[in-house]
Amino acid sequence: MPDAVHELTPHPSQEVGIRCHALLPCAGTGSRAGTEIPKQYQPILGLPMVLHTLMALRSVSRLERIVVVAAPGDDFWTTGYPGVEALRCGGSTRAQSVFNGLQTLLDEGTDPTDWVLVHDAARCLVTASLVDALIDACQHDPVGGLLAIPLPDTLKAEADGRVTATVDRSGKWLAQTPQMFRLGALHAALAATAAQGFAGVTDEASAMEMAGHRPLLVQGSARNFKITYPDDFALAEAIFRSRA
Template sequence: MSKFLALIPAAGSGSRMGNDVPKQYLPLSGKPMIYHTINTLCRNPSIADVLIVLAPRDSEWDKYDWSEFSGKLRVFKCGGDTRAASVLNGLTAAQHALGISPEDWILVHDAARPCLSRSQLDKLIDELADDAVGGLLAVPVADTLKRSNQENRVACTEPREHLWQAQTPQMFRYGLLAQALQNAANTQITDDASAVEAIGLRPKLVASDSYNFKVTYPNDLALAELILQQRNSQ
């Protein structure tokens, strides 16, 4: 049977947060932000291993105790200059270390989406486990979208019908994802699904919700804190 493995690319600096510490290590509910992402993935019984891809000179990871996840956690200091390069480098390193099959599923998830819930993760796995391509969590766009000109004035209003906001995890089989990322090595893709689309396939959109947002700016941390506090109190 195919295995399910999660991969977290965590080699970035998160410069938009305006902090010297890489974004994934900023404190959130008494833990580094990446802890909450790892916790959700490691505690899912379907996931066999959680692969962490760090920058080669990462100096923060070893400051924390990760022993509670030792049964599933695999760390690779092979991050690249881009997110796509980090994912591909991590896949290659993990294949050598763990003997991943081309048919095994890889769930790529952002370190900066700490509010992924157990139910969202279960839904993604359940809906895609038998899918021929794979897919991603996403949310239908609700806001009116404006395209600007060079002077930051409205050039036009974009129709939002059939538009979705992509989230993670994005789930594809190892062989397919590795091939897609290799083919996209010299292009400006922003997520794994874009690489899969570029080879002519159509990933499935699995409806999620706005709680699974990406922490990008300082104010996002406060919102993530509230969500996690509320969830932990239930």
């Protein structure tokens, strides 16, 4: 599997008039994962997790380009990976990294009406079919949207380690990525919160919501989970092995 990274090659968009770019914020440390290195570089089946993620995205032919937003001092990308552009303009938060990446794309002359799909580097189990489903659902939508799944479990409110209430789960969804919006619209939504340190922005959809938009919910998959805790690595390996 490690050799497969060399097969990352650009693919032109197949939709006339539809230009899609993928952007991966990759400047975090992932402290909850309990790894000695940033979790996006932790090996899974011998390959850094982020490269699994990139291989999945490179199999989506409608993605015009893939951009990784890394921390300024991150030397992981010094080698370079075909079909992947590394921008060392990551910030102290996810929102800052995404905003900086979008700003760079605009400064390079990228059309603000192009679509950008922001994806978590730690959602390495995403599949081309999920990304294609998101593009299919959002490409003609006036706002854009995100992958998500309906909340499957009973939800509890807590205080001091004890349950205070059972929260009605009807109509509640777990947000996933990619999240797909027009580049200019997402940049503007994030810019409106920048002066307040992106307060309240937990993902791209939340920024769009704060700007008055109502993003489309597109059915995702429970397997498209974000690796967050130590046990998640073993689960991801098991899923990759089951695919093989």
